[in-house]
Amino acid sequence: MEYSSYLHPELETMPEASLRQLQLERLQQTVRHCMNSPFYQERFAELGITPDDIQSLDDLKKLPFTTKEDLREHYPFGLACIPLRECTRLHSSSGTTGNPTVVLHSQKDIDEWAKAVARCLWMVGSRPEDVFQNSAGYGMFTAGLGFQYGAEKVGMLTVPAAAGNTKRQIKFIKDFGTTVLHAIPSYASRIYEVMREEGVDPRRDTKLRVLCIGAEPHSEEQRKRIEANLGVKAYNSYGISEMMGPGVAFECPEQNGIHIWEDYFIVEIIDPVTLEPVEDGQLGELVLTTINREAMPLLRYRTRDLTSIIPGKCPCGRTHKRLARLQGRSDDMIILKGVNIFPIQIEKILLKFKELGTDYLITIDTVDGNDTMTIEVELREMFTDDYRQLQQLTKEITRQLKDEILVTPKLLLVQKGSIKTSDEGKAVRVKDLRKLF
Numbered sequence: 001m002e003y004s005s006y007l008h009p010e011l012e013t014m015p016e017a018s019l020r021q022l023q024l025e026r027l028q029q030t031v032r033h034c035m036n037s038p039f040y041q042e043r044f045a046e047l048g049i050t051p052d053d054i055q056s057l058d059d060l061k062k063l064p065f066t067t068k069e070d071l072r073e074h075y076p077f078g079l080a081c082i083p084l085r086e087c088t089r090l091h092s093s094s095g096t097t098g099n100p101t102v103v104l105h106s107q108k109d110i111d112e113w114a115k116a117v118a119r120c121l122w123m124v125g126s127r128p129e130d131v132f133q134n135s136a137g138y139g140m141f142t143a144g145l146g147f148q149y150g151a152e153k154v155g156m157l158t159v160p161a162a163a164g165n166t167k168r169q170i171k172f173i174k175d176f177g178t179t180v181l182h183a184i185p186s187y188a189s190r191i192y193e194v195m196r197e198e199g200v201d202p203r204r205d206t207k208l209r210v211l212c213i214g215a216e217p218h219s220e221e222q223r224k225r226i227e228a229n230l231g232v233k234a235y236n237s238y239g240i241s242e243m244m245g246p247g248v249a250f251e252c253p254e255q256n257g258i259h260i261w262e263d264y265f266i267v268e269i270i271d272p273v274t275l276e277p278v279e280d281g282q283l284g285e286l287v288l289t290t291i292n293r294e295a296m297p298l299l300r301y302r303t304r305d306l307t308s309i310i311p312g313k314c315p316c317g318r319t320h321k322r323l324a325r326l327q328g329r330s331d332d333m334i335i336l337k338g339v340n341i342f343p344i345q346i347e348k349i350l351l352k353f354k355e356l357g358t359d360y361l362i363t364i365d366t367v368d369g370n371d372t373m374t375i376e377v378e379l380r381e382m383f384t385d386d387y388r389q390l391q392q393l394t395k396e397i398t399r400q401l402k403d404e405i406l407v408t409p410k411l412l413l414v415q416k417g418s419i420k421t422s423d424e425g426k427a428v429r430v431k432d433l434r435k436l437f
Contacts, residue, residue: 001129005317007122007154008115011263012318019319023266024057026291031063034297036081039074040064060266060289065275065300068101071242075099079296082106087295091142091241103242104295110149112292116247116261117150123252123259123318124210124235126180128155131207133178135187136215137163142245143215147182150247156180163187166194173206180210182237185218185226186427189358192229193416203231212237214246216427217326217344221351222358236325240303243288249323257310257322264292267321268300269309272330280309285330286323304329306342332430334364336371341405343429349400350377355393359419362409365433373409375401378416 006012014022031051034040043064044050053062071079076099080087088107092100105113126132132151138144144162151158161172169191172178183191188211195202202208208230213223214237227234238258239246249260260267268287269278278284286303306329310322328342335341343362350356357378365372377397394411402408420428 003127005123007119012119012123012320014263014319016319019262020057022263023291026263027057027060027266027289028054030289030291030293030297031299033081033294034299037079039070039079040299057266060268060300061277063289063299065287065302066298067302068242068304071101071103072099076102077104079298080104081297082295091245092140093241101242103244105244106294108294109244112264113146113244113247114149114153116244116264117146118153119261120237120247120250121147121150121154121156121180121212123250123316124212124233125253126151126154126156126210130154130156130179130210131159131177132156132180133159133161133169133172133176133182135161135163135169135181135183135191142239142241143182143184146239146245146247147212151180166191167198170195170198170200173208174200177207179207180212181208181232182212184215184427185213185222186216186358188213188226188230188234189222192226193357202229208232210235212250214238217328219344219348219351220325221348225351225358238323238326240288240305242298242301242303243290244293248288252314252316252318254314254316256314257324259314259318259320260323262320265289266291267309267323269307272304272306278308280311283308283324283327304331306330334362334373334430334432336364336373336407339406341407345404346375346401346409347429349397349404350375352400353393353397354380356380356397356413357416359427360429361419361431362429363431363433371434373407374412375409376412376414376419378419379413381416 031054047064049062086106087104088110089105090102092102134147136143148160159172159176161169209232211232211234213234223234235251236258237246238249240248249258251258266289269284270287271278272285283306286305286307288301288303289299290297306327308324310324314322328344333340333342350360357380360377363374398411
């Protein structure tokens with residue numbers, strides 16, 4: 001059966017002028033709706049503005065920023081814009097460092113979320129004939145239900161495998177003929193490792209062809225390794241639970257930036273220090289305003305994610321802006337001996353070495369008054385017991401790391417499986433012990 005390349009062609013290829021007019025209309029409606037929230041009533045009063053002050057998209061800068069701290073301070077329902085009896089669902093973060101961030105959804109919000117995720121899945125070639133397997137956790141973690149509803153909206157047979165139990169995941173992939181898989185990057189690498197251990201060839205023994213990866217910052221090197229190992233095309237997904245979860249932005253088949261759905265969000269990139277806008281192509285912090293939310297719209301939400309807007313049009317024909325691969329978070333940046341370092345810079349170097357696996361842990365500590373960096377990285381397998389060969393490998397990796405990050409770390413090669421993940425299954429990349437003192 002022949003299908004269109006676009007699930008919602010009238011929206012995905014909307015001329016820019018029409019898209020901006022739609023954004024303005026939805027922004028004005030959203031700002032008026034936000035006046036149902038005591039939080040935004042107070043913020044607007046402090047700034048001396050009213051909804052009538054928003055007459056153009058340029059007036060967006062008049063609106064207050066919203067932060068994760070605001071959500072925590074007004075926990076649990078302080079930013080709600082509709083009565084709780086009209087809400088259908090809530091999701092929340094883990095809240096390991098205080099109150100969790102709670103996000104409310106109406107039934108309309110859930111329906112729109114499903115449409116957005118379906119648009120993403122369709123864009124990368126998912127069709128009703130496909131079998132979709134979801135290895136994300138269900139529950140408060142939005143990736144499970146978000147992808148589930150989107151896959152159902154496409155019309156695929158869905159396998160809600162949930163997180164963990166890798167041997168069972170592989171059995172499902174083989175037995176059910178899974179063609180589209182969703183997994184975080186570190187877990188996709190783990191699936192391949194177990195396949196090798198079990199003698200499963202993903203090209204010969206499975207029908208996998210599309211992999212959706214996200215929830216963790218990852219380098220292009222990691223994506224290419226995953227694609228080569230599993231024999232799939234791996235497409236980058238971006239979601240944030242405060243916006244809705246997965247479905248905020250997604251790569252198209254061009255794999256050159258992630259399209260952010262501008263009929264759902266208004267995009268800003270700001271300098272995280274001055275809070276002023278930066279030019280297209282310049283790295284900064286992503287700020288998003290929801291313009292299609294009912295229960296809990298957010299104005300100028302500071303995501304803390306670092307990216308840039310890719311200038312120019314995409315050959316795929318979609319007119320929505322593209323964001324560059326995320327470079328990490330403004331609050332995850334490591335400052336060591338006056339140098340700004342992002343974990344993804346380290347990952348880029350580590351994944352150049354075929355002897356190494358994909359899991360690593362960066363530990364920052366203070367020893368005798370000096371800040372130090374230790375990088376533990378798993379070996380792909382014990383390819384040698386020759387101490388001198390391991391020493392030479394360590395020396396070469398350390399040299400390349402120093403060239404990239406401008407400081408010399410202590411590098412430890414550890415056995416596969418030594419590095420643990422978080423409770424949500426995400427890879428833990430940085431442990432900064434300096435914060436404990």
